[in-house]
Structure formats: structure tokens, C-alpha cells
Amino acid sequence: MSFVQLLFNGFALGMAYALVALGFVLVLNAVNAVNFAQGDLVMAGGYMGVAFASVLPVPAIFMLPVVMAAVALIGLLLSLVAYFPIMRRPPAAVFISTIAFGVILQNSYRLLFGPEAHAVRPLFESGTWELGTLIVSKQAAAIIATAAVLMGIQYVVMERTQFGRRLRATAQNQSMAAALGIPVRLMIAATFAAGAALAGAAGLMLGNQFLVHPIGGVNLIITAYIAAVIGGWGSLAGAVLGAMLIALFQVIVSAYVSYTAATAMLYGVVLAVLFFRPQGLLGRGEARRV
Amino acid sequence: MIRWLTAGVNAPLLVVCVAFGGYTVAFGNPYSFYVMAIAGCYALLVVGFQFIFGHAGAVSLAQAAFFGIGAYVSGLLGIKLGWTFDVTFPLAILLPTALSVVVAIPVLKLEEHYFALATMGLGLVALLVATQWVALTGGMNGLAGVPNFIVFGFEIKSRFDKLVFIWSLVGAGSLIAWQIMRGLYGLQYRIARENSTAAMSVGVNVSILRFVAFVLSAAYAGGAGALIAHQIKIVSPQNLEFAVMITCLTMTVIGGRTHVVGGIIAAVVLVHLPEWFRVLQDYRLLAYGAAALLMVVIAPEGIVGALQALRARVLPEAPPPVPKPRVHTVRRSTVDSGDFLLEIQGLSKSFGGLQAIRDVDIALTPGEIFGLIGPNGSGKTTLLNLISGIYLPDRGRVVYAGQDVTRAPAYRIARLGLGRTFQNINLVGDMTALDNVAVARANLTGASLTRALTTLGRDGALHAAREHAVHLLAAVGADDVAGQRCDRLAYGVKRRVEIARALAIEPRLLLLDEPAAGLNEAEQIELSGRLKALTKDGLTILVIEHNMRFLLPLAERMSCLDDGALIASGTPDEIVSNPAVIEAYLGAPEDEDA
Numbered sequence A: 001m002s003f004v005q006l007l008f009n010g011f012a013l014g015m016a017y018a019l020v021a022l023g024f025v026l027v028l029n030a031v032n033a034v035n036f037a038q039g040d041l042v043m044a045g046g047y048m049g050v051a052f053a054s055v056l057p058v059p060a061i062f063m064l065p066v067v068m069a070a071v072a073l074i075g076l077l078l079s080l081v082a083y084f085p086i087m088r089r090p091p092a093a094v095f096i097s098t099i100a101f102g103v104i105l106q107n108s109y110r111l112l113f114g115p116e117a118h119a120v121r122p123l124f125e126s127g128t129w130e131l132g133t134l135i136v137s138k139q140a141a142a143i144i145a146t147a148a149v150l151m152g153i154q155y156v157v158m159e160r161t162q163f164g165r166r167l168r169a170t171a172q173n174q175s176m177a178a179a180l181g182i183p184v185r186l187m188i189a190a191t192f193a194a195g196a197a198l199a200g201a202a203g204l205m206l207g208n209q210f211l212v213h214p215i216g217g218v219n220l221i222i223t224a225y226i227a228a229v230i231g232g233w234g235s236l237a238g239a240v241l242g243a244m245l246i247a248l249f250q251v252i253v254s255a256y257v258s259y260t261a262a263t264a265m266l267y268g269v270v271l272a273v274l275f276f277r278p279q280g281l282l283g284r285g286e287a288r289r290v
Numbered sequence B: 001m002i003r004w005l006t007a008g009v010n011a012p013l014l015v016v017c018v019a020f021g022g023y024t025v026a027f028g029n030p031y032s033f034y035v036m037a038i039a040g041c042y043a044l045l046v047v048g049f050q051f052i053f054g055h056a057g058a059v060s061l062a063q064a065a066f067f068g069i070g071a072y073v074s075g076l077l078g079i080k081l082g083w084t085f086d087v088t089f090p091l092a093i094l095l096p097t098a099l100s101v102v103v104a105i106p107v108l109k110l111e112e113h114y115f116a117l118a119t120m121g122l123g124l125v126a127l128l129v130a131t132q133w134v135a136l137t138g139g140m141n142g143l144a145g146v147p148n149f150i151v152f153g154f155e156i157k158s159r160f161d162k163l164v165f166i167w168s169l170v171g172a173g174s175l176i177a178w179q180i181m182r183g184l185y186g187l188q189y190r191i192a193r194e195n196s197t198a199a200m201s202v203g204v205n206v207s208i209l210r211f212v213a214f215v216l217s218a219a220y221a222g223g224a225g226a227l228i229a230h231q232i233k234i235v236s237p238q239n240l241e242f243a244v245m246i247t248c249l250t251m252t253v254i255g256g257r258t259h260v261v262g263g264i265i266a267a268v269v270l271v272h273l274p275e276w277f278r279v280l281q282d283y284r285l286l287a288y289g290a291a292a293l294l295m296v297v298i299a300p301e302g303i304v305g306a307l308q309a310l311r312a313r314v315l316p317e318a319p320p321p322v323p324k325p326r327v328h329t330v331r332r333s334t335v336d337s338g339d340f341l342l343e344i345q346g347l348s349k350s351f352g353g354l355q356a357i358r359d360v361d362i363a364l365t366p367g368e369i370f371g372l373i374g375p376n377g378s379g380k381t382t383l384l385n386l387i388s389g390i391y392l393p394d395r396g397r398v399v400y401a402g403q404d405v406t407r408a409p410a411y412r413i414a415r416l417g418l419g420r421t422f423q424n425i426n427l428v429g430d431m432t433a434l435d436n437v438a439v440a441r442a443n444l445t446g447a448s449l450t451r452a453l454t455t456l457g458r459d460g461a462l463h464a465a466r467e468h469a470v471h472l473l474a475a476v477g478a479d480d481v482a483g484q485r486c487d488r489l490a491y492g493v494k495r496r497v498e499i500a501r502a503l504a505i506e507p508r509l510l511l512l513d514e515p516a517a518g519l520n521e522a523e524q525i526e527l528s529g530r531l532k533a534l535t536k537d538g539l540t541i542l543v544i545e546h547n548m549r550f551l552l553p554l555a556e557r558m559s560c561l562d563d564g565a566l567i568a569s570g571t572p573d574e575i576v577s578n579p580a581v582i583e584a585y586l587g588a589p590e591d592e593d594a
Helices: A003-031 A038-055 A060-086 A091-113 A138-160 A162-172 A174-179 A184-209 A217-230 A236-256 A259-276 B002-006 B010-027 B030-055 B063-081 B085-107 B112-132 B159-181 B184-194 B196-201 B206-232 B242-255 B260-276 B280-298 B302-314 B380-387 B410-415 B433-441 B449-454 B460-475 B491-504 B521-536 B572-576 B579-586 B589-593
Strands: A128-131 A134-137 B149-151 B154-156 B342-351 B354-364 B369-373 B395-400 B418-420 B509-513 B540-544 B557-562 B565-570
Touching (some): A003 A162, A003 A184, A038 A060, A060 A138, A060 B280, A091 B242, A217 A236, A236 A259, A259 B085, A259 B112, B010 B030, B030 B184, B030 B260, B063 B112, B085 B112, B159 B206, B159 B449, B184 B449, B196 B410, B242 B280, B280 B302, B342 B380, B354 B565, B380 B395, B380 B509, B410 B418, B433 B460
Antiparallel strands (some): A128 A134, B557 B565
């Protein structure tokens, strides 16, 4: 496989990862806590795609709005049972509660769909185009286009709408936002829903090539987590870039060495980043107030 | 003994444990012995996990990795080389321990979220290695044929004997864990976990405590892994999987993060759940997840914590007796350190683009009370944080008692006898005022892991620390609240408890950050008198204060800080009449015209 081919494949994977990481960082910013169920929410999107396809055999792109809405509801549920009851406790409590929620999701999948892996339909259709030596899979192209549109929507909503300003104000300072009359809890719930919707979309995209299975979310939460670390904890643009770097790294190293080596080396790189630049590759240092 | 039985929920716990243990032995069959022995392996895993997750308060996701590695070490050495358990067991503990030491160096200084990620990554890599290195590990399917426990020539064959063997080790491990944490050494973990800044300010080396907890966790996990390998007679990647981590986490959350017996009970119950409720077989992990979520929400302290809270509400017990005050001075009285106790030269610090402190010089002579004033945001607290080692300066030098401490970590500066209080109080809310002060004695009394392990009966160091703490609380007029939790104290009282805690390290220099804030006038006068009395014993005090009525009669010399730089120094009278000081506080006259 040519290097350009690898870059293209890595880019497509990175776009899907970026959606997962974006959703992760949105929640992280809003509540200053890690949503460990984010990877399992990705799988929820994939399983929804599998379930819908058995009822209505259409290309996955038509299911996208329904799947995103449905996974958003799961995200809402997550905030209701695993975040709001313990929102005043230390972040570690939310950490544990979202791990627990993820375990519940994983085992629900296993009971509903069995332990085996399932494939989601392609977004439009399978097959490839050949552009000279470059082989463009139609699914990869569809992932890039769809993810780009979703990221664009996410950007416009966050930056250009009153709703987005309220979300950002809530993420920055909850008490100040509350003092300005912003319904803080509603905004947090909306953030959980939005983060889950992005995860669901990613699940629908990734589930074709990489399949969905009950514990497939574990690797994805690590990916999102690492993307957030590399991109500077809490930066949306950084998370997208981080996701892209991880995908390229995985695709290229897997091609030349092995997937195992790619994973191990990625972990090594992350440790190095954390050791030398605890604020992330792109993050700025910040002083703690005593 | 009687007091122990009536305290908390000890008596019912004892009854339940003895009854269940007795029932298992008397009415069990080989299969129930087998299950109970597996529960023992998990119990040991959980008791170990409590060190890092509970006592150090760090979410480590590497416990399953250490468990699995321990299992592989003991199992593979048994299968491939025929080594016996008495040799492989220590090795199974040693390898995860060594690994944890290596990993701890880059990982332990990380903040909470990063630490969890890094430890999770360790588990991931361990799992990958185990599944890929087929020649050694047998890959996904693992290897069967792990030999029985063979200890000094005796082969443990029957399931009942294995049960007894494993649970003796659980008992020994639990006893060691309890022994480590029950005294003054263990008390340090509470302040380090709840408020690391405060912990460092009294000389607690938070990093080393976390390190010890992490390594102990790994050691216990390795031991527990070795046990399960010989119990189920197979080594496979299953022991390393995230499901084991989830199980361990759930057991610890349910049993209570720091309660040894709670953790053991949770392990026994969760291992038996699928046995008791056959329907749970398929839903086991689902039930674990739901149970963990439920516990985090409704009973964050676990079952034992919840029972204790219930008892405290239904049948409140008398608060533990507060010992009689007694002075246990440890530090030698003043060592001659030249003319100045503290000398700051050209100290500067900026945060991003903000120059918080610029080129500050201050020298304190032994025994004086020095006042530092300045408008809000002028950098007073930042200066205190620079002196006490919480921030590192960009330029300049801090010399304390003849030693350059510019780059020394906060806990070392505290150990040299530099005590401080905080503007926004840093006490541990769910500890008594007594223990908040007593814990500051840990370093002076030489509390250590080895001493904790070798202490028999009552921890004399803890008792002495508490006696001294009562004495100090009395010195600041807060001895009447010694037995109360700190989050229930009034604001002014909390300030006084903080001063007592700072005094507990037997400081030669005390840095006070707005000690009079929130005190009424009578309390201010009282505090002023107490501070003056302290300097009679040779203590030097640096006070940050806005309240001139409090500070002017107290301080012998003063400096004024404005916009990070010293603008005036001198006697209180000189300072209050200094035009630059007046301008800094009230604004320049022309400002008023504008």
C-alpha cells in the first residue's frame, strides 16, 4: 500500500475518531469530569444501525438522524443517573459512575445482540473508486464527508448561536452562567446528549469496517481520552487534531509493523507526552489557585 | 475490647463474619470450598486496591494487570520449570511490584484523569503481550496444568485445605493492611488525599505516600494473582481483562474504599452472587455495573460506611475521648542561623503575561512579627506561596534558617520548620479538629511504614500527637471543639484550628494569611494576644492582613506590596503615613478628580 493510500485511510479513520473525541471533550468541558461511557455510546450507535437495518434495509446515512437522536437519549439518561445525582462530589465519583454505566451498556448489548460482532451497513454503498494508484473506498469518502458536515454543524452551533454561547458559558463558569439566568442543568444535559449524539454518529460510521461488539467501546474511549490528552485537555480543536494524529499513527504503524506494536507504541508516546508536557502537546500551562 | 465491640458496627460485623465462616466450614461441600477460595483471591486483590484507590485516592486501572501478571509468573514458572509455590509466590509479588516502581516514575505525578488513562494503558499493553506472545503464554486460550500449592515440601491437595491456605494469606494480608493504616502513618493518607496542599504544608510528602500505596497495591495484586492461578489451575489473559478491573472496582466501591473488612465482605458476596442467584449467571457483569452505580450514588462510603452512618444516626455513640493536653516537643530550640531567619532576594514570578511578584526583597529577624499589607491582587498570597514552596519563582532566592530553599519542595520547607495557614481554609472536613492538628506531628515523630508495621497495640505516636494537638488547640482557644468534625466548625474557629495545625510542626517561622478575617473585634484582640505570646517563645511571624486595627498594634515592622512590588517598608507608623501606601489603598488624588 502506498504511503498516500495510508494517509487517506488514516484521515478517514481520524474523522470518525474526531467525532468521538469531540463529544468526549464537550462533556469534559461542561462538567469537568471524564465520561468513561463515551466509547460504549459509540457502540450504541453501531448497534442501532444494526437494529434499524433489520427493520428497514436502507443505506446507513438515512438512519443517521434517528440514530443520533436515539443515542442522544441514552446520553441524557447517562447524565440523569450517573452525573446529576453526584454532581457535587469529586470528579473521581463521576469517573466511577460512568464506568459503571458503560459496563451496564456493554452487557446490555451482549444480552440483546449476543457476544459476536455485527457489521453496520455502509453509509451509502460499498465498493471503491480508483484514482490513479489511490484506491478510495466509498465508505471512507462518505465518512470524511459526513463527519466534516457534523463537525461543521457542531462548530456553527457552538460559536454562532445563542444556544452555543449558553453552552460555552456553562462550561466556563457554572455559577456565573446561573447568575445570568442560563438554565445550567438543562445546558449540561444538552451537552451530554450532544456528546452522545456525536458518538452515535461515529458508531454508525465505524461499525461497517470495524464491526460492533459488546466491548468494542473500550478501545474507543482510550482513543478519545488520548486525543484529549494530546490536544490539550479541554480544547475542541486540539481533540480533533489529536484524534487525527492517533488514527494516522495507528494506520501507518499497523501497516509497517503490527497493530499490537501500534497500540503499545501509542501508549508509550502518550506516556512521553504526559511526562514531558503534562499540559498536552497543544495545551497551555495553567496555574492552580491555592 | 468492650469499647471496640460497642464502637461503630464492629460487633455485628464480627458476628456476620464468624457466622458465615463457620457455616462455610461446617456445612460446605468441595464446590462451595472452591468458590469461597476464589473469593479469597479477590478479597486480597481488593484489600490491595484499597491502598491506591481508597487511601491515596487515585483511580488506578492497572490493578487487573498486576493481578494477571502475578498469575502468569507463578503459573508459568510452575508449568514450564516445575518450580514450587513457595518460590514462585514471592516472585509473583516481586515482578508486579518492580513493574509498578518503574511505571510509577512517569505516571504517579499525573493529575487524576491522566493517571487513570496511563494505568489503563498499562493494562491494555499487558493484555496485548499476553495474547500475542503465544509461545510463552499460550495466547488467548492460556495454559492449563498449573500445579497444586506446594509449600516447603507439603502439597496442598484437597479443596478444603486450599480454602484454609488461601484464607490464611487473606487474613495475613488484611492484618498488614490494617496495621499500616490504623495509626499516625495512615492518618497522613487522609490529609494527603483530601487536601494535598495542606498536607505538604505540614511536611507530608504526598508523592512518596502515593508511591508507597501504588507499589503496595501492585504487590497485593501479584500475590492474589498467584493464588488464583494455582486455585483454578489455568493461566490465561482472562485475569488481565478489563472485566477483572471492573469486578475489583465494583467490590471496592461496594465494600468501602478504605475499609478492609468491607472490601473482604464485598468480594465474598460478589463472587457468590452468581452462585446464589442462578439467574445472574448471564447478567453478572450487568448486575455489577448497576450495583456500582447505585453504590456511588447512594452510599459513597460503601456498605460498611453506610452502616456506620446509619448507626451514628439511630444510636449515636459518645465521641471518642479527647486526651489530656500534654507537651511533646521534639524539635530542638533555636539553632543560630545568623541575623535573619528568612531572607528573600529579588524574588519574581509571573503567570503567563501577568507579573505577579516583581523583585521583592524581605528579611525577617528572629522573634519579630512582620506585617505585609497591600491591596487585593497585589500579590501577597502569591509571595507566601513562593516562600512556602507551592510555587517556584522565576528569579530570586529564598534563604530560610541559613539554607537556600528556593527550589525545595513544599513538604521539605515545612519540615525545616516553616508553618503556614491559608487564606481560604484548607482543613480536612470529615476529620476532627484534633486529628487535623495531630496529623501534622507525623513527620516530627518519625511516623513511617516500618514503624507502622512494627507497632503493637496502641499506636503511641498517634496518642502522643493527639495529646500535643490538644495542648496546641488550647493555646489558640479551640480545645473545646477538639472532638468535632472540621466542616461543622464556625469560620473563626476553623482559622484557629489552622493556626494550631501550623504550630504542630513546631515552626520557627509562621506565615499567616489573613488570620483575622471573619473574626469579631473581641476575637481579634484575643488572637493578637495569643500571637504575641507565641513570639515570646522565639517564634517569628509573617502576617498578611488587611485589617489595620488588628495589624498595627501587633506588627513591629511592615511592608506594603502593590502590583507585585514592595513600595514601602518601615514601622507601622511610617507605613500608614507613607504617601505611596495611601495612594495604593485609596487611589491617587487626581483619580478622584477625573
